[in-house]
Amino acid sequence: MNKTELVSAMAEQAGISKKDAEKALKAFTDVVTEELKKDGKVQLVGFGTFEVVEHAAREGRNPQTKEPMQIPASKAPKFKAGKVLKDMLND
Secondary structure (H helix, E strand, O other): OOHHHHHHHHHHHHOOOHHHHHHHHHHHHHHHHHHHHOOOOEEEOOOEEEEEEEEOOEEEEOOOOOOEEEEOOEEEEEEEEOHHHHHHHOO
């Protein structure tokens, strides 16, 4: 499912216009993004949790030259599915 299909499904499910569904989706993604930028997390009970994980700096190898290289520390978003969502998928 792509963004357009998601917006259409949201609009149909909620009984609102596609324009309003697109606004709601954009607001959701903006709020989650801003919270993750502040190293916070967003918990949706039963659905899951969006959070930030930190990867430490480490040494790696260039796959073409096989030379060692430093990989800098970084942050990445992570989604952990909630129990209710996992249970629904496994029924």
